[in-house]
Amino acid sequence: MNAQIFSIGTEILLGNIVDTNSQFIAQKLVEYGIDLFKMETIGDNADRLYKAFKECDGKVDYVITSGGLGPTPDDISKEVAIKVCDLQEELKLDKKSYQALIDYFNGNEESAMSNIKQAKFPKSAIILENTLGTAPGCILTSKKGTKYILMPGPPNEMKHMFESEVAKHISKNAILKSKTVKIGLLGEWDMARRIDLDRTEPTISPYITDEGPILRITAKADNEKEVDRQLDIGLEIVNASLTPYVITTQDVRKEKVLIDLLEERNEKVSTAESITGGLISASIIDIPGASNVISESYVTYSNEVKEKVLGVSRETIKEYSVVSEEVLSEMLVGLYNKTNSSLCIATTGYAHTGKVWIGVLYNGMKYTKLLQLNGDRNRVRLRTKIKVIDTAILVMRGEYENNIGI
Amino acid sequence: MNAQIFSIGTEILLGNIVDTNSQFIAQKLVEYGIDLFKMETIGDNADRLYKAFKECDGKVDYVITSGGLGPTPDDISKEVAIKVCDLQEELKLDKKSYQALIDYFNGNEESAMSNIKQAKFPKSAIILENTLGTAPGCILTSKKGTKYILMPGPPNEMKHMFESEVAKHISKNAILKSKTVKIGLLGEWDMARRIDLDRTEPTISPYITDEGPILRITAKADNEKEVDRQLDIGLEIVNASLTPYVITTQDVRKEKVLIDLLEERNEKVSTAESITGGLISASIIDIPGASNVISESYVTYSNEVKEKVLGVSRETIKEYSVVSEEVLSEMLVGLYNKTNSSLCIATTGYAHTGKVWIGVLYNGMKYTKLLQLNGDRNRVRLRTKIKVIDTAILVMRGEYENNIGI
Numbered sequence: 001m002n003a004q005i006f007s008i009g010t011e012i013l014l015g016n017i018v019d020t021n022s023q024f025i026a027q028k029l030v031e032y033g034i035d036l037f038k039m040e041t042i043g044d045n046a047d048r049l050y051k052a053f054k055e056c057d058g059k060v061d062y063v064i065t066s067g068g069l070g071p072t073p074d075d076i077s078k079e080v081a082i083k084v085c086d087l088q089e090e091l092k093l094d095k096k097s098y099q100a101l102i103d104y105f106n107g108n109e110e111s112a113m114s115n116i117k118q119a120k121f122p123k124s125a126i127i128l129e130n131t132l133g134t135a136p137g138c139i140l141t142s143k144k145g146t147k148y149i150l151m152p153g154p155p156n157e158m159k160h161m162f163e164s165e166v167a168k169h170i171s172k173n174a175i176l177k178s179k180t181v182k183i184g185l186l187g188e189w190d191m192a193r194r195i196d197l198d199r200t201e202p203t204i205s206p207y208i209t210d211e212g213p214i215l216r217i218t219a220k221a222d223n224e225k226e227v228d229r230q231l232d233i234g235l236e237i238v239n240a241s242l243t244p245y246v247i248t249t250q251d252v253r254k255e256k257v258l259i260d261l262l263e264e265r266n267e268k269v270s271t272a273e274s275i276t277g278g279l280i281s282a283s284i285i286d287i288p289g290a291s292n293v294i295s296e297s298y299v300t301y302s303n304e305v306k307e308k309v310l311g312v313s314r315e316t317i318k319e320y321s322v323v324s325e326e327v328l329s330e331m332l333v334g335l336y337n338k339t340n341s342s343l344c345i346a347t348t349g350y351a352h353t354g355k356v357w358i359g360v361l362y363n364g365m366k367y368t369k370l371l372q373l374n375g376d377r378n379r380v381r382l383r384t385k386i387k388v389i390d391t392a393i394l395v396m397r398g399e400y401e402n403n404i405g406i
Numbered sequence: 407m408n409a410q411i412f413s414i415g416t417e418i419l420l421g422n423i424v425d426t427n428s429q430f431i432a433q434k435l436v437e438y439g440i441d442l443f444k445m446e447t448i449g450d451n452a453d454r455l456y457k458a459f460k461e462c463d464g465k466v467d468y469v470i471t472s473g474g475l476g477p478t479p480d481d482i483s484k485e486v487a488i489k490v491c492d493l494q495e496e497l498k499l500d501k502k503s504y505q506a507l508i509d510y511f512n513g514n515e516e517s518a519m520s521n522i523k524q525a526k527f528p529k530s531a532i533i534l535e536n537t538l539g540t541a542p543g544c545i546l547t548s549k550k551g552t553k554y555i556l557m558p559g560p561p562n563e564m565k566h567m568f569e570s571e572v573a574k575h576i577s578k579n580a581i582l583k584s585k586t587v588k589i590g591l592l593g594e595w596d597m598a599r600r601i602d603l604d605r606t607e608p609t610i611s612p613y614i615t616d617e618g619p620i621l622r623i624t625a626k627a628d629n630e631k632e633v634d635r636q637l638d639i640g641l642e643i644v645n646a647s648l649t650p651y652v653i654t655t656q657d658v659r660k661e662k663v664l665i666d667l668l669e670e671r672n673e674k675v676s677t678a679e680s681i682t683g684g685l686i687s688a689s690i691i692d693i694p695g696a697s698n699v700i701s702e703s704y705v706t707y708s709n710e711v712k713e714k715v716l717g718v719s720r721e722t723i724k725e726y727s728v729v730s731e732e733v734l735s736e737m738l739v740g741l742y743n744k745t746n747s748s749l750c751i752a753t754t755g756y757a758h759t760g761k762v763w764i765g766v767l768y769n770g771m772k773y774t775k776l777l778q779l780n781g782d783r784n785r786v787r788l789r790t791k792i793k794v795i796d797t798a799i800l801v802m803r804g805e806y807e808n809n810i811g812i
Contacts, residue, residue, distance in 0.1 A: 278684025
């Protein structure tokens with residue numbers, strides 16, 4: 001089985017919007033084991049679209065489109081597909097779709113009439129209900145056997161229609177599932193050299209994300225049981241190769257892992273942030289449930305405020321500089337004295353050079369680390385945040401050693 | 407003039423990444439007045455790419471590609487374009503590109519050799535320098551006159567190459583410039599009804615962004631002077647219609663506008679953040695220059711910490727609830743007493759309902775506002791942050807009135 005994706009709309013060609021629909025559909029096709037030949041974006045231009053459809057006709061099993069199903073003369077996807085499939089003769093009003101239009105317009109028949117072309121389909125069409133907008137989709141089959149699956153452009157309508165209506169009409173070559181494992185502290189290369197990635201059933205692939213490196217385990221088979229068996233094997237391999245650096249095998253943010261650990265133990269976290277400027281605390285608070293575990297956070301950016309709020313000594317700053325293990329230690333101790341939180345987190349660093357000290361004080365034990373990070377200011381801060389959250393999680397699990405590589 | 411865009415890479419067809427390069431290039435083509443026929447995404451498949459290039463050859467002025475310029479046999483864009491242009495005979499090593507490779511690998515000739523195909527071009531090629539990666543781009547011209555502009559796939563490399571190298575080789579049909587004006591406090595509808603958007607030369611279009619509503623003024627003409635004249639007219643109209651809500655007509659973040667105001671007056675800002683959890687302080691600190699103006703920031707999420715750190719009275723919280731003007735006022739006063747900062751900013755609210763109080767205390771005057779915001783937790787926090795930064799800017803400019811609409 002194979003397919004080609006079209007996204008239709010002049011607004012994409014003008015650069016007004018990014019086409020994200022095609023990615024969504026592409027991912028689904030991968031899941032179903034269907035080969036994707038090409039993605040194309042075409043404006044609201046009937047001739048060009050006709051030519052493009054004609055080129056696919058009989059060569060691919062599925063032509064999958066989004067966009068161009070609106071009520072105006074600019075919207076041409078259905079008309080062009082009908083022409084390619086040669087189904088003009090059998091066009092008729094679909095009563096259910098027309099009633100849905102009337103309902104959508106709260107009973108206003110005049111508005112429904114002005115959208116009426118959206119409710120007309122060839123007799124042989126499979127009509128795809130749109131519960132989120134006015135444009136139903138449809139599946140048309142050409143004489144050469146290509147199925148044209150036409151969906152609306154708004155991403156929420158398209159995605160919902162795909163899941164609830166289209167999926168059941170697509171022949172799946174295989175079942176494919178994947179699982180994401182979030183890794184902590186290790187760099188991409190360090191992670192890759194600890195695990196054998198040259199394997200199948202399942203495949204294991206490394207990616208770099210905003211939350212640091214992840215591994216995606218992907219299994220493919222013709223039945224669900226076999227797919228699940230492969231995923232379990234993949235998880236075992238990852239755990240065996242990368243413990244203790246496996247932060248989570250669930251689809252949750254790392255901050256959530258930290259919050260859960262704190263909540264289980266009925267403990268609290270406080271932060272003293274210099275280079276991160278409140279980013280650590282803001283990203284913890286962004287997770288539901290944070291209110292049970294977050295205590296006080298202090299943003300202490302200048303030297304004066306470090307002295308005043310945390311009691312860092314002026315002499316220490318003078319002797320060792322503000323980005324030093326000594327200042328970091330005094331920040332941690334000062335924070336603990338102020339808050340009594342079981343978990344204290346502190347950062348100090350230079351965003352422009354990427355030299356950063358991060359530290360965690362947990363139940364009386366202090367863990368500090370010097371980082372040398374690449375990237376712009378924003379990226380240095382983000383990576384500092386991730387490294388310190390990773391560190392806090394490993395420390396709480398009792399799996400952190402100060403010589404752990406980063 | 408007309409063009410077709412290709413993005414090349416199997417990772418896009420697998421849905422692993424969204425293609426954002428094509429949008430960037432499309433926007434540039436609009437600026438240059440060049441018509442875009444189509445965007446296509448093709449995998450690392452030489453036959454399909456050859457066929458697709460052949461279809462464009464002689465029909466469009468520019469074929470613009472990103473991706474497929476890497477060092478591996480999978481990377482086929484240049485090879486295919488050379489074949490379509492029939493330039494195989496005249497391939498030769500470009501010394502400058504090869505030296506750039508050696509430099510990129512810190513003098514390691516072995517690594518440079520393994521990437522050597524990236525430094526080979528037909529004699530007639532215009533070579534496009536890549537200062538950010540190993541893959542130089544190039545422009546090849548076919549016998550039928552189509553120019554193939556080949557760029558690397560990583561968005562930062564592609565964008566930089568487009569701006570610094572490609573732009574000068576493209577014939578522009580017109581000059582088009584636009585200017586973005588950031589608006590504060592007003593909602594999109596409120597903004598739109600205050601200004602006549604139904605006009606040309608220049609056009610003025612409203613957009614919603616992460617920083618709130620913006621207006622984009624776009625002017626098009628055949629000479630720069632006329633374009634600049636139109637832009638000035640647009641700015642005048644926007645200022646006349648929307649003062650005092652115009653936060654900035656420059657391409658800078660709103661936080662930068664606030665920092666500049668503080669720096670001019672030699673004043674400092676402190677924050678006491680409940681619902682925003684450190685987001686305000688983190689986004690101020692993210693701007694270069696913030697260290698001169700940011701003083702202390704306190705994240706006071708729980709009632710206990712509001713009492714302990716800011717001196718909010720337990721009775722006030724009990725009587726009025728923690729999301730109330732009374733508690734906000736005590737947070738502001740407590741913050742001022744702790745910090746003596748000219749500008750004090752505080753927030754308290756419920757992320758799940760969107761009920762939020764924001765407040766600013768500036769030189770002894772207090773400004774508070776109740777917001778009712780839509781969206782998920784993250785969005786409520788982000789919008790709270792924007793509204794309070796808007797408020798602080800207008801207050802400092804002396805243009806805020808407590809009855810200002812939001």
